Amino acid sequence: MFWLKTKIIEGEGSLRALSKEVKGYERVLILASKSMKRHGFLSEAEDYVREAGAEVFSIAGLPAEPSVETVEELLPKLGEEFQPDLLIALGGGSVIDTTKALKVFYDVPELRFEEIAFIDRFSKPKPVPRLKTPLIAIPSTSGAGSEVSAASVLKKGEVKYNIVTPDIAPDVAILDPRLPRTMPAEVARNSGLDVLVHGIEAYTTKVASPFSDAMALQAIKTVYKWLPLSVRGDEDARAKMHYAATMAGIAFLNARLGLAHAMSHKAAWIGPHGLLNAILIPYVMKFNAERSEYARRRYGEIARELGFQTTKDLIEVVKELNEMLGVPQLSELVDEETFVSRVEEMAEKAYRDGLVAFNPVEPKPEEIRELYLKAFYGE
Ligand SMILES: NC(=O)c1ccc[n+]([C@@H]2O[C@H](COP(=O)([O-])OP(=O)(O)OC[C@H]3O[C@@H](n4cnc5c(N)ncnc54)[C@H](OP(=O)(O)O)[C@@H]3O)[C@@H](O)[C@H]2O)c1
Numbered sequence: 451m452f453w454l455k456t457k458i459i460e461g462e463g464s465l466r467a468l469s470k471e472v473k474g475y476e477r478v479l480i481l482a483s484k485s486m487k488r489h490g491f492l493s494e495a496e497d498y499v500r501e502a503g504a505e506v507f508s509i510a511g512l513p514a515e516p517s518v519e520t521v522e523e524l525l526p527k528l529g530e531e532f533q534p535d536l537l538i539a540l541g542g543g544s545v546i547d548t549t550k551a552l553k554v555f556y557d558v559p560e561l562r563f564e565e566i567a568f569i570d571r572f573s574k575p576k577p578v579p580r581l582k583t584p585l586i587a588i589p590s591t592s593g594a595g596s597e598v599s600a601a602s603v604l605k606k607g608e609v610k611y612n613i614v615t616p617d618i619a620p621d622v623a624i625l626d627p628r629l630p631r632t633m634p635a636e637v638a639r640n641s642g643l644d645v646l647v648h649g650i651e652a653y654t655t656k657v658a659s660p661f662s663d664a665m666a667l668q669a670i671k672t673v674y675k676w677l678p679l680s681v682r683g684d685e686d687a688r689a690k691m692h693y694a695a696t697m698a699g700i701a702f703l704n705a706r707l708g709l710a711h712a713m714s715h716k717a718a719w720i721g722p723h724g725l726l727n728a729i730l731i732p733y734v735m736k737f738n739a740e741r742s743e744y745a746r747r748r749y750g751e752i753a754r755e756l757g758f759q760t761t762k763d764l765i766e767v768v769k770e771l772n773e774m775l776g777v778p779q780l781s782e783l784v785d786e787e788t789f790v791s792r793v794e795e796m797a798e799k800a801y802r803d804g805l806v807a808f809n810p811v812e813p814k815p816e817e818i819r820e821l822y823l824k825a826f827y828g829e
């Protein structure tokens with residue numbers, strides 16, 4: 451099966467499509483990050499909403515890598531102050547994920563994060579009832595794919611958990627390449643590497659299909675060819691990466707993700723999501739390829755799409771890309787004592803992460819621990 455709920459509007463200046471998309475709504479709330487306000491995109495979006503005759507409210511300054519607390523702080527404003535009939539998320543994956551979670555608790559206030567989040571793959575969370583408030587997502591980074599995905603990723607304490615339900619997949623995504631052009635190089639790199647890992651993991655899960663494969667491969671090829679230029683600020687490359695991010699999102703919406711994401715979510719206290727994935731993926735690929743004929747074949751297929759031959763080549767390509775883009779070692783992000791003291795707990799939690807079930811190989815907790823340590827010592 452392949453599905454996509456989100457209507458996708460793309461192109462230079464496509465932000466103006468908002469004026470058409472919000473027609474008929476009365477109270478529109480825009481949630482935005484600091485940079486979207488700073489670069490004038492928030493006021494531009496507000497103007498389009500007003501043009502359509504709706505009342506517009508906004509909250510700017512939403513944080514990166516959001517937590518359950520972020521959502522709890524904002525929630526009363528929605529219910530008591532704004533009472534929106536349409537939500538717009540204007541920012542990176544962090545803003546979109548925050549808005550998705552707000553939508554859940556605004557529509558069904560009696561729900562609690564702990565009962566609906568995928569905390570542990572061995573116990574099923576309570577299903578989220580049907581939600582009603584529509585959501586338009588306007589990504590400003592080219593990475594998370596949250597503008598089409600059915601997931602919201604939030605930190606609880608120091609690790610990340612997912613809420614997953616088709617109803618939080620945005621109704622509309624507007625992909626205007628003007629927005630990601632203002633990303634600093636580091637954000638372009640980190641979010642762009644997330645696209646690569648989405649592509650590679652979605653292509654190699656147990657539930658990949660020819661339709662998710664097409665999206666995953668196109669995303670991977672785009673990253674390989676255009677990410678270095680995009681990081682340097684090339685405008686055309688930024689646009690290509692922007693669309694590739696959504697394609698990878700469509701791939702993992704359907705094919706899900708694997709062990710690298712399970713591990714990065716549990717290491718979320720160390721650094722940005724995309725960066726952690728980029729550091730972990732070569733180790734995860736080697737682990738999978740050594741244990742699964744299917745994984746070897748699939749990595750080989752990706753390698754050949756990029757003009758190489760084997761899994762080994764692909765791992766080298768990913769490592770070289772990381773190096774070229776200045777991706778640090780894990781040991782540069784966290785000190786040895788802290789990391790080693792937490793590795794056991796991270797491995798146990800990653801083992802229990804729902805995404806492990808889609809990985810081509812089911813690892814044991816001690817194997818995940820080994821992988822974390824290999825990534826730390828750069829072996
Ligand atoms: N839901 C899903 O399916 C899914 C999938 C993968 C990852 N994720 C999640 O998504 C999050 C990462 O999202 P992301 O990689 O898109 O990055 P992000 O965390 O949304 O943004 C990172 C930083 O980039 C800045 N920024 C964003 N767009 C900018 C622009 N156009 N110009 C200037 N600065 C800009 C923001 O700064 P300001 O704060 O100053 O604006 C922000 O602090 C993680 O929490 C991850 O877990 C979700």
Ligand SMILES: [Fe+2]
Binds near residue numbers: 644648711723727
């Ligand atoms: Fe990701």
